[in-house]
Amino acid sequence: MVVNARPAAGGGRWVEISPERLKGWLDGFYGRHDGATENGLTLTGASNGDTATLHPPPGLDAVADVDSLLAGVSRPPRVGLLLARKGALAVGVVDGTHVSTSKVERFYVQGRTAAGGWSQQRYARRRDNQASAAAQKAADLVARVLLPALPDLAALVCGGDRSMVDAVLVDRRLEPLVALRHPHLLDTPEPRLEVLRDAAVAARRVRIHLVP
Template sequence: MPHVLVPAARWPRWVDNFTTGHGDTDLQVREGDLSGSAADGSHFTAHLPFATAYDGPADAAAFAEAAVPPGEWGVLLVRKGGFAVARLRTTGLVEHKIGQRHVQGRTKAGGQSQQRFARRRDNQARQAYEAAAEHAARILAGVGPVVTGGDHGAVEAVLNDPRLARLTVVEPWLAVPDPRRAVLDRAVLDAQAIRVEVTNAG
């Protein structure tokens, strides 16, 4: 289901705006999440980051205060053009690695030439994923939850490395471009945000 990411500091205001737009909203805690049902039939379900279950009062401010990063957690972003791995302690960046790899683009040529390009592209992508897995195994060793993003196939290829079998991957999935430092910084913030699924009436 489509979702929006709301920084915890902005969550009470987000709920106020939802109420202004859709009418009186009834808040309830359900199965570890905060749900809101508005007078016009619109509703939302809010999830704390890092797969944390919420068991506090049905209150927007209290819910926001519960959106606290764990002691040790990580971010893994992978696309064919590069990767970014980061280890964090609560909100602080402890260690990170960003790598770019050139992966051959598609060719319009046909026949054997096209097959050679395809093999070369696959080999380059595999080398990029192996490099990402190597750094991930070192940087993410012993961390708690890990938030991933980039290209689904690329992330899956990296996570298939046996050294990463113990990682606990949690929502949200982050749709990011080729990882650079600015992209990683944004991903770190998004990983800590409240994930909200919204259904508007009508």
Template sequence: MQDNRQVLVQPERLAGWVERFGERNGNFSVEAAGAVVVLRAVNGCTAELTAPLSLVVENGPPDVSDEQTALDALIQAASTPATVGLLLIRRGGYAVGVSRNGKLVASKTGTRYVQSRTAAGGWSQQRFARRRANQADALVETTVDRAQAIFEGHRLDAVQAGGDAPLVADCLEHPRLNCYRKLPALPLLTVPDPRREVLVKAAADARAVRVRLTGIPVS
């Protein structure tokens, strides 16, 4: 059997992670293209490493004949100083902020109730659905208000969203946040109910190397 998964690795821990990858899976080859490095181990396990904060590497792909050069280039790309707008939203709460080099520099969190789906039918179901939609709209409006106030004081390089994908899309499609859709968007984070500690972790994760593992041997 094989297993697939994705993990986030901070740039300063990447060298150690790669060393442990080799210890677990044996010798591996290195392929590099821009901000992506792929490790292919002899046991069939593959790790695709992506530096999300460097969507374009100015100097082109690193020399794939040199493993250390490729990994050093990836670490440098992930460590590039950047200011990121954070937008986390789930039913019932939001957290917005700005991070600089992985550290939270401005933030706002809050809660707003959105009713769960109901199994009731007929008129009651329609009434609950309308109420739920109104509550979700109110949550989006509040989140947009807070995000606009936080974001406009900073020059953002990218946006990191997390939580409920449809609610995130509603926020970023709002006219007052539409300008931020032109920025590089980092992969959506899976987060628990947005609180300050969740936002702090999202700030760190925004600069993490995304590692997609496939073909992991399962004993």
């Protein structure tokens, strides 16, 4: 199944394919282009030079060719999942598409105020303090859930608000997880258990850059 097709910076478009549909999508690409050549994870259509560059899911970064990718997605690795937005966090360990361990939490962070002058400064300081406290509590939860599973994790997949994720991961205890962080940030709504489960499915998809 093709999902979330969207324009790509610099040209072309991104599509995402569920692992179960990847082989069928590849067969379709070959069929539409009267065959194709393979150079690592890049396919080039024989009829018009269209290209499809496949990006493996988190935890399969060492995959270097299409056959290895097909084998890898059939045995998805264990990954950690961290979703964060202002005032909310969801963290879990994912085996395949199953969230085996998880924790979801909300934190109070005051919204912005329209007041000016001294009042605005006071609210801003309070809001910053609340955001810092939320990030610290979030880091505690991430450490509690993910660090015990660290030896078996192939990657850390993050989603939500990048600045909030970064604020959580500055905690020195989480440095081993930062080393596993996958560069692609999942686009997710406010973290909840249902959102965490949906993100576990999304994390397995193969991202493909199509040109044109």
